[in-house]
Amino acid sequence: MSKVKDMSLAPEGVRKIEWVQKHMPVLEHIKEEYLETQPFKGITIGSCLHLEPKTINLGLTLMAGGAEVAMTGCNPLSTHDDAVAGAADLGLNVYGWREQDDEEYYQTINMVLDHKPDIIIDDGADMIMVLHNERTELLSHIKGACEETTTGVHRLQAMHADGALKFPVIAVNDAYTKYLFDNRYxxxxxxxxxxxxxxxxxxxxxxxxxxxxxxxxxxxxxxxxxxxxxxxxxxxxxxxxxxxxxxxxxxxxxxxxxxxxxxxxxxxxxxxxxxxxxxxxxxxxxxxxxxxxxxxxxxxxxxxxxxxxxxxxxxxxxxxxxxxxxxxxxxxxxxxxxxxAARGQGHPAEIMDMSFAVQALSAKHILENDLPVGVTKAPDEIDYNVATMKLKAMGIEIDSLTDKQKAYMANWQEGT
Ligand SMILES: NC(=O)c1ccc[n+]([C@@H]2O[C@H](COP(=O)([O-])OP(=O)(O)OC[C@H]3O[C@@H](n4cnc5c(N)ncnc54)[C@H](O)[C@@H]3O)[C@@H](O)[C@H]2O)c1
Ligand SMILES: N[C@@H](CCSC[C@H]1O[C@@H](n2cnc3c(=O)[nH]cnc32)[C@H](O)[C@@H]1O)C(=O)O
The missing domain is CATH 3.40.50.720 (NAD(P)-binding Rossmann-like Domain)
Known part of the structure; x- marks a missing residue:
């Protein structure tokens, strides 16, 4: 099911999605792996992220892993109407169009929640707020959420400090392979x-x-x-x-x-x-x-x-x-x-490759671990995994510690 502005834009949307796929090698690698291992079989994932080609590619990655995916935008002005038409054509449930008013913005968040998601991927925490304030009947169904951005993480930490947060959240923003590259470059x-x-x-x-x-x-x-x-x-x-x-x-x-x-x-x-x-x-x-x-x-x-x-x-x-x-x-x-801005394209595909790789791996981490209620950082293993895959995709090799170096670093007795 979908609600988009104009399905005739789908071919152009698909072309743009195919273009970013060529520049998101880490996510593509994860997609291939998920296609085989099906970590999300029987799971529904709802997202509230900027709806544009790179985000659609994250949705396709989760879908390749067996998830039913429902997506909406996290900003009333950032949706690309061609990309969402393309997404609908490729089998995602997608609700959104550019220039929504406040009522439409929250309506489409609710349309995603109507799919009864097990996992939420949010950017700015608006969907998580709707869940806690209006759709409380769905709370017990939620296994956990991933939050994309700094302010969303701050809002959720404040919510947890007040005892209001009802499920585990992974602060994807706080992964090194997210903020050092996405927020900065x-x-x-x-x-x-x-x-x-x-x-x-x-x-x-x-x-x-x-x-x-x-x-x-x-x-x-x-x-x-x-x-x-x-x-x-x-x-x-x-x-x-x-x-x-x-x-x-x-x-x-x-x-x-x-x-x-x-x-x-x-x-x-x-x-x-x-x-x-x-x-x-x-x-x-x-x-x-x-x-x-x-x-x-x-x-x-x-x-x-x-x-x-x-x-x-x-x-x-x-x-x-x-x-x-x-x-x-x-x-x-x-x-x-x-x-x-009408000409705003968001971050480059090579950058969102890392942010969305952390998202895809964190969603799996939520499923496979019994995380406590609260806001936690993505495990270092995910960070090192994403950085290693990215370096490989960039054709860069680095050194590793020798046994002698490892022993030296662990030693406190050796001095001048
Ligand atoms: N446009 C994007 O694509 C994009 C990408 C990533 C993050 N963000 C958003 O950008 C914002 C900043 O993110 P960040 O990761 O850089 O956060 P950050 O916490 O690293 O930096 C924010 C800085 O703003 C400073 N600050 C706070 N109030 C101030 C004031 N009154 N005057 C001057 N400085 C003040 C803080 O001291 C801090 O150094 C967040 O809202 C985040 O969600 C946007
Ligand atoms: N939803 C709020 C929160 C800020 S979005 C900031 C986040 O957008 C993410 N972002 C930046 N560029 C893109 C993109 O091209 N596609 C999807 N997300 C992006 C980025 O990871 C960052 O953490 C708002 O719209 O005001």
Whole structure:
């Protein structure tokens, strides 16, 4: 069963899915293995992930392993209508279309839950919240869930601390082969890909402010500098602020940074990073984008409050004319620019290859182990497995420890 916008887009969707499959060798390897071993026979997996070709390939991997798979999107703007049509054509249950309103967004989450999933794969924890708040009759059926992103992990940890979480969750985000690559290099590349594609503007010579120097922020600052920007970082954590400074960026408060910015990218997972009077200090023409979470990092109502006119001047670009006559530009409604902008394609396939390999292996881990209720990291074995497969696919060989080296590392008596 499926609910998508236009099934005539299926051939193009299938073409795009086939393209990413050529660039996701680790997931393809797991798919072949699952086809043989059928770890998910008789199991239903429900996912709430950005619906685009790479995610569909994860769905196909789980289906190859014997699962009934039902998928919906985790963001109202990020679904690719051709990819979901292709997915439906290839036998997945898929519910979603681009530009859903809030009601439709939660309706399609419920459509997935109607399949009575045993395992949930979530991104941002919206599906897990619906399960705990509205579909409590399904809770006892759930064997566990995997969470894709930093903020989802934070929400679930907070939920567990309150005693509210009712099943085990694997924090896929916290695997090394996820955040070190996806959050850093993935967000760094795909955000600029989307910003440049959306605006058709140059980055070189611009002052780019990156708010938040976590794993995503590090990637964004690195790519901004590589593109020739003058990079400013804002932080609230003194250690990360210091790291940003020593990595070569200017560090200052947001109030100072907004005065100099040509482009501001928020990537904190926090709310109200740009709000209130911040908008009053911005230069005419300043562009605003978010690559963090939901649409709360840039406070749109506060921007509207100082504006006399708002209009879409180019696809995924809104122009706000302020009362004092400046023009400020908000990209993709302040939602994740790399996925929500019409030209956002999300992370490169080679990156999602690793993130989704961790997802596919973690889902199997949930089935095969009696995990405690709570949020746990994916086992190191999964991480090393994925890294080893990725290196192999890249044709890279590395050394291994000799017995003598192992003995030396385990020894505490030998000194100078
Ligand atoms: N766009 C994408 O594709 C993508 C990919 C991965 C993660 N994410 C999301 O991006 C966000 C960041 O993820 P991360 O892994 O980098 O998290 P992280 O925890 O490593 O980093 C977040 C940083 O933001 C800082 N911060 C918090 N409040 C701040 C404030 N008011 N001003 C300045 N800095 C502040 C924190 O101190 C921290 O250093 C999360 O919401 C995550 O879910 C998006
Ligand atoms: N659902 C929330 C949460 C942030 S999504 C951030 C996650 O998106 C994931 N992501 C980035 N690019 C892609 C992609 O192309 N396909 C699927 N997921 C992606 C990435 O792993 C990251 O952890 C929201 O939309 O606001």
């Amino acid at each position: 993935g967000t760094g590349q795909s955000s600029f890909d989307a910003i440049m594609g959306t605006t058709n503007m140059v980055i070189a010579g611009k002052t780019v402010v990156v708010c938040g120097y976590g794993w995503c922020g590090r990637g964004l600052a690195l790519r901004a500098a590589g593109l020739g920007a003058d990079v400013i970082v804002t932080e609230v954590d003194p250690i990360r602020a210091l790291e940003a400074r020593m990595d070569g960026y200017r560090v200052m408060t947001i109030r100072e940074a907004v005065k100099q910015a040509d482009l501001i990218i928020t990537v904190t997972g926090n709310a109200d990073i740009i709000c209130g009077d911040d908008f009053k200090y911005m230069k005419d023409g300043c562009m605003l984008a978010n690559s963090g979470h939901f649409n709360v990092e840039i406070n749109r109502p506060d921007l509207e409050a100082i504006s006399t006119e708002v209009k879409e001047v180019r696809e995924s670009i809104e122009e706000f004319t302020t009362k004092d006559g400046r023009k400020l530009y908000l990209l993709a409604d302040g939602r994740l620019v790399n996925l929500s």
